[in-house]
Amino acid sequence: MRDREKVSKKGMQTLPRAVVLVVFLVTFLPAVLNLLGVDFGTYSTSLEAIRTTSFPAQALSEYVYSSLRGALVHTLLEWTASCIAIMTVVLAFVHYRLTKDIAVPVICIALFFSGIMDAFHTLAADRLIEANADITDLIPFTWAAARLFNAGILIIWVSLLLYLPKKNWRMSVGLLQTSVIFCGVVAYGLITYMATSTQLPQTQFPEALITRPYDAVPLVLYLIALFWIFPKYNKLRSTPFSQALILTAMVEVVVECHMVFGSSALFDAHFNIAHFLKIVSYTVPFVGLMLDYVLTYRRAEWTRRELFLQKQELERSNKELADFAYVASHDLKEPLRGINNYSKFLKEDYRDKLDDSGVSMLDSLVLLTNRLQSLIDDLLRYSRIGKVGIKLTKCDLNLVIEEVKTSLQSRINEGNVIISIAKPLPIISCDKIRIVDVYINLISNSIKYNTSSEKIIEIGVLDSLPEGAPSEVDVDNAKIFYVKDNGIGIAEKHFDNIFLIFKRLHSRNKYGGGTGAGLTIVQKIIAQHKGAIWLESEPEVGTTFYFTLEV
CATH class of the missing domain: 1.20.1070 (Rhopdopsin 7-helix transmembrane proteins)
Known part of the structure; x- marks a missing residue:
């Protein structure tokens, strides 16, 4: 059916032959x-006869119309x-x-x-x-x-x-x-x-x-x-x-x-x-x-x-991919846990029978299985976001920030972190658990990627788009929120890469490690809320993440 439509579409590029033939016929x-003797002229009678001839009223009218033919x-x-x-x-x-x-x-x-x-x-x-x-x-x-x-x-x-x-x-x-x-x-x-x-x-x-x-x-x-x-x-x-x-x-x-x-x-x-x-x-x-x-x-x-x-195909493909990621991640956790446990048992029970190289290998095995466990956990979190819909409720974002600060209290104290809210945040309709995740990820990154002696994080809301915002961002019935820090910053060439899953800009263990899935999860949560996320950053100055949420 679609092939026939394509052929039809191609054929519509030219005037139909019937139209061309009709035009030629009518023209010539x-x-x-x-030439064959058909006279298309409209010859009018002269009005001179009116001056010399007396006409009845009806005949005069017809004569005048004839002269105007x-x-x-x-x-x-x-x-x-x-x-x-x-x-x-x-x-x-x-x-x-x-x-x-x-x-x-x-x-x-x-x-x-x-x-x-x-x-x-x-x-x-x-x-x-x-x-x-x-x-x-x-x-x-x-x-x-x-x-x-x-x-x-x-x-x-x-x-x-x-x-x-x-x-x-x-x-x-x-x-x-x-x-x-x-x-x-x-x-x-x-x-x-x-x-x-x-x-x-x-x-x-x-x-x-x-x-x-x-x-x-x-x-x-x-x-x-x-x-x-x-x-x-x-x-x-x-x-x-x-x-x-x-x-x-x-x-x-x-x-x-x-x-x-x-x-x-x-x-x-x-x-x-x-x-x-x-x-x-x-x-x-x-x-x-x-x-x-x-x-x-x-x-x-x-x-x-x-x-x-294509949208239907993409949705089907994404669903299959999410299902696969969820099942694969879930099924991998059990054997991975076994490998991790057996590695620890070997290290504890056979330490005296292994040389230093063998112990080091077991330590590396435990470290790698722990890292793989973190990757699988983040992959499960990411796939679960796509499988489970959001539940919108009225939510006071000021209370959300207090909850986030409580969750991160130990890191805030250890890192000499100052978190401020520029002005009271609004009450919006959102999935509270997901938005808590958003702020935890963004604030955690602001703490992690910050070498300042005093780490300053500002949380706020704007009524209009900031200068430099992407042109496709829609702010109808939405507010622009931001998380700003004085951290190490991000070079502009990496702006797109940071939202790729498991993509890290630094070596594995630098700045406390991590899987590189946090910002990908944040982007997916914001997209579920029909919002957009982008950033402004300058190396050695700091980074501001902006995102929109409907109020």
Whole structure:
């Protein structure tokens, strides 16, 4: 099942073949049908007859609507394209929230402002907004300006993304804001010019080979995008959206061919085909973005499922390991105790029959079995922490510290230790026995690894994270506790190693020996309480252990 999902995931990297075939069919079919005699033009009746002919009211109304047929079809086509452009940019920002990938919304911003230009083109043509130029010049010129804007802006931003390091695509919204401002300013400038100009350049030359030469510039730009810019971008990204851009450029080339070499009048067949295909050119990126969004969502689901399965596997493995450690440690204790006892019996009963070397070997055997006994005891303690859940109760940490000081009283007296509490500790919900273990281990280490004549240990609580705390530490509903000493300190390169089980930074017998399991046990207890532990230290100055506990 999972193998099939991986194959499916790989296949989703490209646009479905059906989508590509449909786009090709829809793009070229109108031209073929037009060659076969199907006329897509919307030819309006002249209003001149109204001046010379008397019409009944109903007939007059129908005559007027007939004269506006071309404008109505033009409006329908343009507004459809504008609405799709708006939906595309909305989906692009949804995609951005999911992936934090700035590339898609930057490109879609260009499409959105192209839709805005198309909306102005339509509103001005329908005289719903004020424009001073004659309608026969306004419509073709605003079309050409909108196409030039669309082609130019797309090429600029895709080229920028090509040469911008890919690692910077997941960045702040600075590039996106720049895109919006730049596109907005350019679009506003063009719209203002076209709306206020009383005379716009002539863009239609019905008798010429190139009937609309102004559209030749966006045609060249779309060809550059189709054969150079967009393929390079797709090679870099290889997503349904990047492949959709190539299809879009292909459709736009066909659109401009209809205008440059075919359309000789407003609302003729090539004019309407071009406007219809512009809807297709806006729809293709929308479809590509939808597929990209589906792919991203499925990837997130696959990742979530994989993490869940790995978590289950890790929990099972950890449980088996803990069970093994517990059983092995428990079963080792009995034979080890026998070896230790027999070594002592041999030493006591056969001392007079052994030379000094034999006695020394037995002493070493007893010492080694005692050390192994300590290791097994600590391993049992560590594995038992994982097997037995914590029991949360309200606990006054001030009383916990008094209990710890009582347990360590002899060591405190012998080592000239001063333990102080910076300010009263809070009452928290915790497993008291485990937290007692935490403080015993930390304070014991502060005493053990301290060569000062006066060993000073400070215990406290903070309301906010200290400077230098790990960024991943979560302090919501938690307090930061610390144990600070003036001991020998720890070099920064050892900060991670000290939490490894049975890891010691010094020789076996230095600083009173020990197994090296104490801090590992502390870390596991803190983790069980959904907290974190870290340290700050400087050699020959001292160490501060910080840990968080929920209050």
